[in-house]
Amino acid sequence: MSSRRARFGVFGVVALLAWGAISVVRPIPERRAGEVISGVRTPAWQERVDSLQRGETVGGVLSRGGLTAQEATEAIGAAATLDPRRLPAGMRITLGGPEGAPPSRISFQLAIDRFLHLTRSDSGWVEHEEVLPWATDTLVVRGEIARTLYDAFDEGATELPPGARSELAWNVADIYEYRLDMSRDLQPGDTFRVLFERRRGPEGTVRIGRVLATNFASGTASIDAIRFESEDGRGRYYDTVGKSLRSAFLRAPLEFRRISSVFGMRRHPILGVWRAHRGTDYAATSGTPVRSVGDGVVVRAGRMSGYGNVVDVRHANGFVSRYGHLRAFAKGVRSGTRVAIGQTVGLVGMTGLATAPHLHFEVLVGGTQRDPRKALASTGGDPLPSADRPAFDRLRADYLALLQRVSTQIADSN
Structure with a gap:
């Protein structure tokens, strides 16, 4: 109410002054729309x-942006949640800031959706973290295997960019890694459906x-x-009967x-003869981690004729994976070492009778090589x-x- 009285009071004074000046001051000419009488330019x-x-320091970037060395030091010191020594290259x-003035706001992009802002105030720099929201919707993708799983998703998940496919x-x-080897178990004509969230x-x-x-x-x-x-909040996957x-x-x-x-029986690349190829060869980049397919004990870790460097793991059911x-x-992997399912036991290479980097994988039952697809067939979990x-x-x-x-998009959380 007091502010309204103040406004009326000011208006009254201005009105009286204007009224008293009419007889002695020439009238102000009318202005056309769009003309500016006066104003203050905002930078x-x-x-x-x-x-x-x-190899660059944060201070170097801030100095390049217009801060003095002292101002850069003060700004970095105000960023309590930022460790300037551990920032990734490319951040x-x-x-x-206003044109012609030193910067008054600094923003560090910590992630796609996270920013750390420093704003200059009369008392120094003030830190503020901002997290931008993600939109989530639910989609169904369906497809048919013609060649590989990659090709099927590339053709069936056209709503996604290639990397997301x-x-x-x-x-x-990963979900089916205990039930299906996606590189060799799938056949042309197999179909799939996947219900998932897109962010x-x-x-x-x-x-x-x-x-x-999924199905x-x-x-x-x-x-x-x-x-x-x-x-416990952890998501696990079960079949339709709850296993x-x-x-x-x-x-x-x-x-x-x-x-x-993946390749199976073939003409041996070094010996030059056709031979029964027991097991499966997985082509992969040299140095790719090789994991044990189950819990067990290492019974061999060393050189073995054509196998080159080889690891054998004996499992509880008497099977040996090679x-x-x-x-x-x-x-730490040597004879007698206990290993867990999924634990890395070695790295893909090309030792022994190999002409290119790949892993030769076998399953032996009673000392006899068996088809891994049958030997490792799942009987269901808990x-x-x-x-x-x-x-x-x-x-x-x-x-x-x-x-x-039938519809691809099921729901939108936003």
């Missing part, structure tokens, strides 16, 4: 976007969120994977994302706790219904 805001070069740093294929392969960042970046449910169908066989979070997809053995000694090709042509053994079954059954019904949707 334009300008920004400089820079990046931290390899984007933006300095902004590969990421989704990798995630699905879109503030700069248009697309990432794959949670895979909620792979081959002939009369069908394998479902339903994601369910128990009380965990995790079992005693992995289906492949290399992660699917690291395999370039990994040949290794470039090197993993640290069942879901009975207390979780009602919630799982409801979720399973919802997810399986969504997998059958």
Whole structure:
């Protein structure tokens, strides 16, 4: 109310002064629309976007952007959550301020969606962290295997950029790594459906969120994977009867994302004769980690004729898994060492009778080489706790219904 009285008071004084001046001051000419009588020019805001070069200090970037050495030191000191000695090369740093004045705002891009802002005030620099939101929606992708899993996702997941399509294929392969070797078990004509979350960042970046449910169908066989979070908050995958997809053995000694090709019986490249090729060869880059397909004890870690560097692991059921042509053994891996499922036992190489980097993988039962696909066939994992079954059954019904949707986009969380 006092401010209104003040405004009326000022208006009254101005009105009286104007009234008293009418007889002695020439009238102010009328102005056309768009004309400016007077005004104060506000300096334009300008920004400089820079990046931290390899071997460069943050102070160097700030000095290049217009701060003095003292101002740069004060700004860095105000960034309590920033360790200037551990910033990655390429980090984007933006300095902004009124045109013609030193920068009054500094922004460090910590991640795609995280920024650390420093704003100059009368008392110094003030730190503020900003997290930008991601948009999430739920999609269904479906496809048919013609050549490889990569090709199928590339053709079926056209709503995703190429990098995200590969990421989704990798995630699905990881889910089924106890049931399917995606590099050799799939056949032309097999079909799949995947229900998953797509996350879109503030700069248009697309990432794959949670895979909620999947289905792979081959002939009369069908394998479902339903994601369910128990009380510990961890998401695990179960089949439709509530058995965990995790079992005693992995289906492949290399992660699917690291395999370039798989080949079986062939003409031996060095001996030059056709020979029965027991086991499977996985072509991969030299140095790719090789993992044990199950818990066990190392019974051999050394040189062995044509295998070159080889590791043999004996498992509880008496099976022995063999990994040949290794470039090197993993640290601590020697005869008698206990290893866990998925633990790295060596690195892909080309020792022994090998002309290119690859892993030779075998499974021996009673000393006889067996087809790994049959020897490592899953018998199913542990069942879901009975207390979780009602919630799982409801979720399973919802997810399986969504997998059958014709529409690609199911829901948008925003």
